[in-house]
Amino acid sequence: MNYRISKKMQDLRPSAIREIFKALSDPTIISFAAGNPAPESFPVEELARLSADIYAKESVTALQYGITEGYPALRRDVEARLSDRFNISMEGQTTVITSGGQQGIELLCKTMCDEGDTVICENPSFIGALNAFRSLGCNTVGVPLAEDGGIDLEKLEDTMKACPRAKILYLIPTFQNPAGTCMPLEKRRAVLELAKKYNIVILEDNPYGELRFAGEEIPTIKSLDKDNIVVYSGSYSKVLSAGMRIGFICGPEELITKLVVAKQVEDVHTNQFFQMLCHRYITECDIDAHIAGIRKLYKHKCGLMLSELDRVMPDCVKYTRPEGGLFIWCTLPDSIDQGEFIKKAMEKKVAVVPGQAFNCDTSAPSQCFRLNYSTPSDEQIITGVGYLADAVKAML
Amino acid sequence: MNYRISKKMQDLRPSAIREIFKALSDPTIISFAAGNPAPESFPVEELARLSADIYAKESVTALQYGITEGYPALRRDVEARLSDRFNISMEGQTTVITSGGQQGIELLCKTMCDEGDTVICENPSFIGALNAFRSLGCNTVGVPLAEDGGIDLEKLEDTMKACPRAKILYLIPTFQNPAGTCMPLEKRRAVLELAKKYNIVILEDNPYGELRFAGEEIPTIKSLDKDNIVVYSGSYSKVLSAGMRIGFICGPEELITKLVVAKQVEDVHTNQFFQMLCHRYITECDIDAHIAGIRKLYKHKCGLMLSELDRVMPDCVKYTRPEGGLFIWCTLPDSIDQGEFIKKAMEKKVAVVPGQAFNCDTSAPSQCFRLNYSTPSDEQIITGVGYLADAVKAML
Numbered sequence: 163m164n165y166r167i168s169k170k171m172q173d174l175r176p177s178a179i180r181e182i183f184k185a186l187s188d189p190t191i192i193s194f195a196a197g198n199p200a201p202e203s204f205p206v207e208e209l210a211r212l213s214a215d216i217y218a219k220e221s222v223t224a225l226q227y228g229i230t231e232g233y234p235a236l237r238r239d240v241e242a243r244l245s246d247r248f249n250i251s252m253e254g255q256t257t258v259i260t261s262g263g264q265q266g267i268e269l270l271c272k273t274m275c276d277e278g279d280t281v282i283c284e285n286p287s288f289i290g291a292l293n294a295f296r297s298l299g300c301n302t303v304g305v306p307l308a309e310d311g312g313i314d315l316e317k318l319e320d321t322m323k324a325c326p327r328a329k330i331l332y333l334i335p336t337f338q339n340p341a342g343t344c345m346p347l348e349k350r351r352a353v354l355e356l357a358k359k360y361n362i363v364i365l366e367d368n369p370y371g372e373l374r375f376a377g378e379e380i381p382t383i384k385s386l387d388k389d390n391i392v393v394y395s396g397s398y399s400k401v402l403s404a405g406m407r408i409g410f411i412c413g414p415e416e417l418i419t420k421l422v423v424a425k426q427v428e429d430v431h432t433n434q435f436f437q438m439l440c441h442r443y444i445t446e447c448d449i450d451a452h453i454a455g456i457r458k459l460y461k462h463k464c465g466l467m468l469s470e471l472d473r474v475m476p477d478c479v480k481y482t483r484p485e486g487g488l489f490i491w492c493t494l495p496d497s498i499d500q501g502e503f504i505k506k507a508m509e510k511k512v513a514v515v516p517g518q519a520f521n522c523d524t525s526a527p528s529q530c531f532r533l534n535y536s537t538p539s540d541e542q543i544i545t546g547v548g549y550l551a552d553a554v555k556a557m558l
Numbered sequence: 559m560n561y562r563i564s565k566k567m568q569d570l571r572p573s574a575i576r577e578i579f580k581a582l583s584d585p586t587i588i589s590f591a592a593g594n595p596a597p598e599s600f601p602v603e604e605l606a607r608l609s610a611d612i613y614a615k616e617s618v619t620a621l622q623y624g625i626t627e628g629y630p631a632l633r634r635d636v637e638a639r640l641s642d643r644f645n646i647s648m649e650g651q652t653t654v655i656t657s658g659g660q661q662g663i664e665l666l667c668k669t670m671c672d673e674g675d676t677v678i679c680e681n682p683s684f685i686g687a688l689n690a691f692r693s694l695g696c697n698t699v700g701v702p703l704a705e706d707g708g709i710d711l712e713k714l715e716d717t718m719k720a721c722p723r724a725k726i727l728y729l730i731p732t733f734q735n736p737a738g739t740c741m742p743l744e745k746r747r748a749v750l751e752l753a754k755k756y757n758i759v760i761l762e763d764n765p766y767g768e769l770r771f772a773g774e775e776i777p778t779i780k781s782l783d784k785d786n787i788v789v790y791s792g793s794y795s796k797v798l799s800a801g802m803r804i805g806f807i808c809g810p811e812e813l814i815t816k817l818v819v820a821k822q823v824e825d826v827h828t829n830q831f832f833q834m835l836c837h838r839y840i841t842e843c844d845i846d847a848h849i850a851g852i853r854k855l856y857k858h859k860c861g862l863m864l865s866e867l868d869r870v871m872p873d874c875v876k877y878t879r880p881e882g883g884l885f886i887w888c889t890l891p892d893s894i895d896q897g898e899f900i901k902k903a904m905e906k907k908v909a910v911v912p913g914q915a916f917n918c919d920t921s922a923p924s925q926c927f928r929l930n931y932s933t934p935s936d937e938q939i940i941t942g943v944g945y946l947a948d949a950v951k952a953m954l
Contacts, residue, residue, distance in 0.1 A: 165813050206613060217606035221602040261803075274561070276673065290826070416561055432803070434803075
């Protein structure tokens, strides 16, 4: 049998991060590679209590088929929070529960793009989104981040002009993955104007928006949008549980109604029990207090990783100082071979993600690597950063 | 804003069944339209007990990110059952846990087909699969079912010859949806030979394989396959819970390894907690006894619906006599306008699915409609069939 693989899937490789994650069955490896939330951040006791109650009182609804749009009460909760907490107007908008934030990204692309169409992305950007676009036969065209942490506006307009088949501008304006930076408010307004001018939908991916532990909050692009340009993707992975796969996508009714049809043929609907569990948690527990606890935890972990980097890492290695999210983005000096460094780190049993993984152009080189501080323990952070510094010193 | 919808999604309508399902919020409607398992078939008590134990002992694993391939212990359970119960050889095969059977179908198509490629299907066939193929820009070419309940072999070969871009042959050989029939053993062997000759992968969809309540079991096509031609899709929706969205796909390593990459960009992995719950149920409870109970229930419900049809339905309406699965397939005489009949049935508050929904060619007419017996109560079956007979009589 000669298996004929589709052109769009032929060259797509599994995410480097997910592959590293698989290699982590070796418990002696310190992983700064994942994007996992801290295990301490799962509200296990409450979820166990509410689950027992769902089995006792609503088991049939929880175990039977649901509707593709999602559990109605949870959709209402999501919209109320977007409106109250993020100042997003729900006029003309609708919300669909997705199987994690990832699914919403893939579905919007499927809804709008045919093979050969283009998605404009920040470069670097989230590998899961880049691969989703590629898996649908789309071109990912990268626009570099500027010094201020937001996308380079001039290059963005050049790209929009040059790409008539660009339909979506994919952005992670808040605690960008992998760079950890935030797009300044004025740039958010400017990006919105450009998208309007070139009739391109903005997909604002905001999985880390609740995780600010320093600095001033910046309004989401969606909250500034008066022209129905922005589709907003969010997730409960980083605040309740990643393994449950519950996210959402909110945008103009006309678009999202089409997106529902695309979801229907992918998985009919998202796990019904956990949708109900989310709803119960949001309405019966204190989610704000819970999130405040997570912020405190990550503030500590990020602070520890930064202070260790400050203490032991040679000055030639540059890194971001995030005010939220999960990641620190590091840049090696040109004198160090990045591939050799990643290998040396792995020999010392520290896993990091090489910067190439986040490039729109997969063949482009990178001097960067990404560190995660939410998953490792304090001890692992201290030991692991030490090993990374040793690896750098050995290569100078 | 002028939203540019992809060509492949532009004309795709939501599944008629899911739309009817939404309309069923009116509790006075008797629905024979869904494909829902009977609520009595959910093993609530055991799931509640095992869930509590997972929270107590393995909460971090259950709530954290998992690997895309699926929870390893559940993959082993699935393979053991495919091997022991269905006599399927696991040599050179691998299994991935999917978010319901639906996802496996969509993923295989994405892995193999580009826009403009063809999937050959039985006509009529499962609307969820047809729409999945369409959502990826594929043509669905239908081959009619023959009198024996299996696909018409001669027309199948004609179609394979005529379609060089046909990459997948999608079949539901056991309790076909919507027809309720089984493909005879000799025809299964012949189909396998044809697929080999024309280098086309068979996707054998078997969500109802465990639900035989009469007649002799027929080997799956996958169990007859010596040439790595068949990919097998299954689901726990009809035996444990539909709402949890747990299915699986098993096939040649080379293909399934690629399919994992496609799954990764759709939802990263399937709900981890429920994967673990399935594993616990399969290994700690008596799933065979549980399935035997479901079979007994459906034997009763199907028998009741058939005896009511025999008793009150005018002879001019023909219907299948299924030996398993969830559906009876009815054909109206040419003298009755099918669209009028469906409307009249709905006025009498009985919902059925019009046959057009299952046609590969969506513009083709149909004299058929599908009845489901697993969801309605005994009383609803008796009342509802009576109303349908009244509708027919009024139109004669």
